[in-house]
Amino acid sequence: MNFTERKSGILLHPSSLPSPYGIGDFGADARRFVDTLAQAGQTLWQILPLCPIGYGNSPYQSTSAFAGNVLLISPDDLITAGLLTEEDLGDVPAFPSDIVDYDAIRSYKLPLFKKAYARFQTEAPDNIQTSFAAFCAKQAFWLEDYALFTSLKAHFAHERALGKGENDWITFSQNTDNLLSDEEKQAYFASACWNSWPSALRKRNGNTLKKWSRLLADAITEEKFYQYLFSVQWQALKAYANAKGISIIGDIPIFTAYDSADVWAQQPLFQLDSKGFPTVVSGVPPDYFCADGQLWGNPLYQWKAHKKTDYLWWTNRIRKALEDVDYLRIDHFRAFESHWEVPFGAPNAIQGEWKKGPGIDFFHTLRRLLGDLPLIAEDLGIITDEVRALREEAGFPGMRILQFAFGNDKNNAYLPHMCDKNSIMYSGTHDNDTTLGWYASATEAEKDHYRRYLNVDGQDAAWDFIRLAFASPAVFAIVPLQDVLNLDSHYRMNRPGISEGNWAFRFHWGQWHAGYTEGLYYLATLFGRYPER
Numbered sequence: 467m468n469f470t471e472r473k474s475g476i477l478l479h480p481s482s483l484p485s486p487y488g489i490g491d492f493g494a495d496a497r498r499f500v501d502t503l504a505q506a507g508q509t510l511w512q513i514l515p516l517c518p519i520g521y522g523n524s525p526y527q528s529t530s531a532f533a534g535n536v537l538l539i540s541p542d543d544l545i546t547a548g549l550l551t552e553e554d555l556g557d558v559p560a561f562p563s564d565i566v567d568y569d570a571i572r573s574y575k576l577p578l579f580k581k582a583y584a585r586f587q588t589e590a591p592d593n594i595q596t597s598f599a600a601f602c603a604k605q606a607f608w609l610e611d612y613a614l615f616t617s618l619k620a621h622f623a624h625e626r627a628l629g630k631g632e633n634d635w636i637t638f639s640q641n642t643d644n645l646l647s648d649e650e651k652q653a654y655f656a657s658a659c660w661n662s663w664p665s666a667l668r669k670r671n672g673n674t675l676k677k678w679s680r681l682l683a684d685a686i687t688e689e690k691f692y693q694y695l696f697s698v699q700w701q702a703l704k705a706y707a708n709a710k711g712i713s714i715i716g717d718i719p720i721f722t723a724y725d726s727a728d729v730w731a732q733q734p735l736f737q738l739d740s741k742g743f744p745t746v747v748s749g750v751p752p753d754y755f756c757a758d759g760q761l762w763g764n765p766l767y768q769w770k771a772h773k774k775t776d777y778l779w780w781t782n783r784i785r786k787a788l789e790d791v792d793y794l795r796i797d798h799f800r801a802f803e804s805h806w807e808v809p810f811g812a813p814n815a816i817q818g819e820w821k822k823g824p825g826i827d828f829f830h831t832l833r834r835l836l837g838d839l840p841l842i843a844e845d846l847g848i849i850t851d852e853v854r855a856l857r858e859e860a861g862f863p864g865m866r867i868l869q870f871a872f873g874n875d876k877n878n879a880y881l882p883h884m885c886d887k888n889s890i891m892y893s894g895t896h897d898n899d900t901t902l903g904w905y906a907s908a909t910e911a912e913k914d915h916y917r918r919y920l921n922v923d924g925q926d927a928a929w930d931f932i933r934l935a936f937a938s939p940a941v942f943a944i945v946p947l948q949d950v951l952n953l954d955s956h957y958r959m960n961r962p963g964i965s966e967g968n969w970a971f972r973f974h975w976g977q978w979h980a981g982y983t984e985g986l987y988y989l990a991t992l993f994g995r996y997p998e999r
Contacts, residue, residue, distance in 0.1 A: 470941070474936055474990050475509060475942070475944055476511060478513070478973075479513050482973060483496055484563070484972070487574065488570060488571040491537075491540040491543075491699075493543050497706055504711060505987070509995075510793075510942060512795070513714065514717050515716070515718065516538070518530055519568070520723045521965070523566075523969045529615070530726055532782075532783065533608070533727070539579065539696055544578075548591070549585050564973075566969070580688075583691050586691060602694070605697075607782060609693060612689070613693075614686055615726075615731070616727070617682040618660070618663065619658045626658060639655075657725070659725045669742075716787055717797060720799075724744060735779055737766045746807045746808060747765060747809075748763065748764040748765075748805065749808045749818055750815060751815060751816070753847055759806070766807060769824045776831060780832070781831070781835050781836060784832065793840040793842060796842065800848070801823050804850075805820070805821055805823055829859075841862045843862040843863065861888075863940075864889055865889070868892065868894070868934060868935060869901065873909070874911055882935075885939050890943075890944060893931035893945045899955050900953050900955060901949045920934060928952045931945070931949060932945050936992075943993075948971070951977045953977075957973075958971070
């Protein structure tokens with residue numbers, strides 16, 4: 467799909483929105499944010515993956531490539547829907563306003579959702595019952611496996627917390643003697659990783675799956691109901707944004723977590739050994755962010771097996787994602803040309819090697835089955851001529867990051883004068899420092915180049931970068947909200963290579979001033995990214 471109309475917008479995950487309930491959600495403050503974007507002349511809202519969060523609260527280590535993060539469901543909108551009452555909310559804890567405390571939020575919100583499910587079972591009107599049934603039927607291709615997977619994990623984790631499952635532990639411990647340390651064994655088993663389940667479940671024996679589906683029938687329906695609530699609220703918010711002229715840019719992680727419904731349900735599509743463990747895992751070699759590389763640990767795909775199915779799992783995944791967003795950023799695009807493959811159990815990513823991905827055949831198949839797609843290629847990191855050629859042949863816009871542009875090279879590919887129209891220009895991404903933080907830690911050569919390039923004194927680096935992004939030839943310009951609010955490194959979203967303390971940024975409305983609305987509107991109209999009123 468050609469990206470032809472110049473647009474601009476803000477990168478902000480819904481979890482970062484204000485809310486009384488400790489984490490941003492799809493309720494009133496999300497609609498206020500959409501209104502604010504519209505008033506500021508912005509027509510794009512970029513988010514991170516909406517899927518359930520995994521290790522380290524990361525949306526890039528999800529238990530499902532299809533499901534939604536139920537912590538983003540709005541309790542207030544459940545009251546409006548008649549599934550909760552004001553009394554059900556009880557005494558709302560005094561959550562911090564600037565960070566997300568995930569454990570505290572789970573403790574408060576998950577019991578609320580159980581109350582909503584109980585009311586759904588006994589009091590829900592026919593229209594909600596009918597809508598839920600239609601949702602389950604339409605999404606059955608992923609929802610059945612996900613709901614069973616999640617229910618099984620909850621069941622075994624609960625049993626093991628009570629000290630049950632001794633025989634399962636003995637079997638699992640023996641099977642992993644030469645594979646995992648004692649500490650790793652305990653972690654896998656206590657978390658009820660699917661590969662620690664009884665053998666017939668791990669291997670998805672048909673009769674065993676039917677038996678457990680009967681035993682856990684109510685828990686499975688409950689999981690499906692939560693996904694239904696997520697979908698209803700998100701689709702309503704997306705429709706609200708679209709009606710205001712705001713398009714949503716979503717994000718699809720290239721990999722999924724090992725302990726996920728996808729890997730358990732589609733084992734032949736991943737590089738696993740006879741015991742169900744990965745033989746190799748994902749990562750990237752040493753780079754800008756991390757001297758030892760980044761060891762992500764996701765299982766890698768058996769691309770030949772995907773090809774035999776005409777990439778069915780992937781086409782289903784992208785089709786589903788494009789029901790939820792208007793544009794879709796494909797994370798780590800370069801892995802479709804070649805990916806960094808690290809032996810399972812390696813201490814870091816240094817010991818990896820490059821292995822070929824599916825290449826252009828994958829994208830030709832997508833186009834044949836799904837038509838022209840509004841995809842954005844995250845072509846960052848170690849980018850070779852082969853990766854550039856793949857993106858150009860696929861026709862997708864790539865990403866340009868201003869924080870990578872400055873130093874000593876006047877022809878740096880990230881500099882705006884080197885950027886072509888088929889690009890998305892960012893001041894920084896969720897993996898970067900804020901621009902204020904970047905300037906504070908930049909080398910003198912980087913600072914000098916930036917100041918000379920823009921003919922400025924460096925006193926307002928964040929808004930200098932916003933202006934430069936909007937002025938660039940790139941068809942879209944996106945800036946993180948932290949740069950609009952002029953926030954320092956304390957407020958960054960993620961620190962690659964560090965597993966704890968990420969994905970927790972939140973803002974509050976007291977940080978947004980009228981001047982930001984006016985400034986964004988002025989720049990959007992000045993540089994042809996929004997028609998003047």
